[in-house]
Amino acid sequence: MRVIIIGSGLSGLIAGNLLVRKGYDVTIFESHSAPGGYTAGFWRKGFYFESGTLSFEDSASINKMMSDIGLDGKVEFIKQRTRFISDYFDAVPESNTELKEMFLSAFPLEKKGLNSFFRVTDRMVRFLDTFNKPMPALYSGGEEKLRKLKFILSRLPSLFFFKKYQSLTVKEFTAQYFDKESDIFNILTGLGYPDMCSFLYGGVFGTILSDYQTVKTGMQSWADILAENFTKNGGRLNLNSYVERIDTRFGIVNGVTRNGKSFIADFVLSCSDYKKTILKLLDDKIPFRPHEIKALERANVSESFFTVYLGLDLNVEELQKIMKVPHVLLLGKNLSRNFFDASDRDFFRDSTVTLYSPSLINPKLSPEGRSSLMLQAMSPHKWMDNWVPATGRDILN
Known part of the structure; x- marks a missing residue:
């Protein structure tokens, strides 16, 4: 039986691995140039950075899933420790x-x-x-x-x-x-x-x-191992493959369309943005009631973050003395600001900032003698639309 999976994040890759082990003909369509989804990361000039999640929980379920697809022990998970800093405390509770x-x-x-x-x-x-x-x-x-x-x-x-x-x-x-x-x-x-x-x-x-766990070699390495295992066992991973539509016939899903070409399948699993799946990809929304569609339109998929990626001319040992642990939470001074007010130009002056250094997890994730640092702040999703000046992209200059 043919199965098409949309998205090669953790859920898509796990589902794909399980299905090929059971003999299904499985194809994954991924719009990005690399697998990973929320577990994706990237390299720049010898520095590795996370572009998605920094950590995960529920390790018991994760370990069983990895065992079920024959990858038990292939990825090294380590505990993610967090330092909490405010005007009132500075501690690393265990x-x-x-x-x-x-x-x-x-x-x-x-x-x-x-x-x-x-x-x-x-x-x-x-x-x-x-x-x-x-x-x-x-x-x-x-x-x-x-x-x-x-x-x-x-x-x-x-x-x-x-x-x-x-x-x-x-x-x-x-x-x-x-x-x-x-x-x-x-x-x-x-x-x-x-x-x-x-x-x-x-x-x-x-x-x-x-x-609270993370991957010693970076989240992207986890996705890469899952993708390699999937293709090794007969699965097809199509990168840079944006799905335009989930096709139905007589109310039953029967495939997808990409670049105007139809791909027939017995089953389609959408392991991507649930809002986009139902509101934009699915060509027949009859199973959903009007109030359910409206609720989906109002819903947030996830919180947005503004991130600055820095490669530091500072060795790992020196950064370790400053940060103490790889993950630091700097709690803002005025957290009473309205998070949803995207017109507040002073929002980031008071917001909580997260510091994260992949190289403190693993020195091999940065060039020798240097270290990496990510600065992250949770952001109102529409801030970039409201703050762009009338001259368009002048803000980038």
Whole structure:
């Protein structure tokens, strides 16, 4: 049976590897010049940089997936440590306990509120810790059904707790314990993404400290190994191949169109932007109701980041003394700014900045005697449209 996969990110490459192992005829179409998606990276003048995600969690599921496609031990994953810096603290917590102590020491007058806050986030951490096993969907047959049943039953006691907080944003949740104008409020709500679900505090205070991993040789090397294994086992990876349309016939997907040419398939897996898949690629939207289409149009695919990539004339040892760890979070001074106000020209003066050095993960990712540094700030998606002057691209000059 023929399968076409759109996108060679982690999901597309894993799906492709699993399917070719089962004897399917699989082709992956990738619009970029290299595989990777959110795990992509690039080299410039001997320096390696990440262009997508810096880390991942859920290592139990990742390790099982790698084992299932015959690549167990082929990629070296290492723990990603984070340094937190603000006007109130500068620390590299190694556990949930140390992170809480960092806040309690920095804000002694907020002890009562922090203890109440942490009582709830500790439950969130414990709830998310139950996911630190391979997901049931990674199995098949009777074992999958049994694991799904155990998965559901083990979480029933926490269902009410989850329902209570899943609809609250971090700002709504944190406002129950701290004044909205306080520094502690702004710092806590600035740890994650804007208006994210409060339950993700379980990840901030738990997963990031216990199960936050990266790839020693760079994320791109992971994608390259997956791509090489896929083609070695008979799969076809077509790079620079932009899919224009997902074709349907009588309401059933039957292939894709690229450069005006149709490619027939029994199944099409879109492992790319979900909004683009449904709103632009799919030629028949009948299965979706009008309110679902409108909800998709309003949704964000992911947060946008503005990144500066620097190759430093500074050896790794000297940079290590300054940064201490590869990943540093510099919490902004005025985190109360409206993230969604793209007209705010002073936004980046106060935003949180992330420092990341791939060469501190692995000195081989930069030329000898030098080091690499990435400066990142989460950005309002439309800032580049609103800030471009009337003379067009003069801003680049």
